[in-house]
Amino acid sequence: MQENKDKSIEDLVDDAKGFLEARAEYTRLYLVEKASKIFADLVTSTAVIVCFILAFLFGSVTLALYLSDVLGSYAGGFGCVSLIYILLAVIVYLTKDKYIEKAIINVAIRKYFDKLADKEEDDEKL
Numbered sequence: 001m002q003e004n005k006d007k008s009i010e011d012l013v014d015d016a017k018g019f020l021e022a023r024a025e026y027t028r029l030y031l032v033e034k035a036s037k038i039f040a041d042l043v044t045s046t047a048v049i050v051c052f053i054l055a056f057l058f059g060s061v062t063l064a065l066y067l068s069d070v071l072g073s074y075a076g077g078f079g080c081v082s083l084i085y086i087l088l089a090v091i092v093y094l095t096k097d098k099y100i101e102k103a104i105i106n107v108a109i110r111k112y113f114d115k116l117a118d119k120e121e122d123d124e125k126l
Contacts, residue, residue: 060085
């Protein structure tokens with residue numbers, strides 16, 4: 001009877017070790033998955049932001065050159081574009097607390113919950 005008990009305890013210890021090893025491997029793979037998703041999101045978001053910035057800069061120069069042609073003066077065209085940006089900056093500064101920050105917060109929360117829902121769908125498939 002004692003021998004049977006010892007064997008059962010040894011089996012239980014072996015099962016516990018196996019469970020802990022499997023749990024450690026699962027945690028490692030889960031962290032790798034999360035890190036790779038964050039990295040991919042960071043890379044794609046950076047690429048999109050860089051493209052928007054370049055389009056914005058080239059659009060600004062194009063507008064300034066067009067206005068320079070219309071006004072007959074480079075200083076006048078680039079000055080008008082500068083005034084447009086100053087006006088835009090003042091509008092953003094005056095409305096940031098009421099509208100802009102709330103919109104950014106809502107987009108961030110929506111993106112988080114969409115990713116959370118995607119994760120839950122992936123977990124259900126397993």
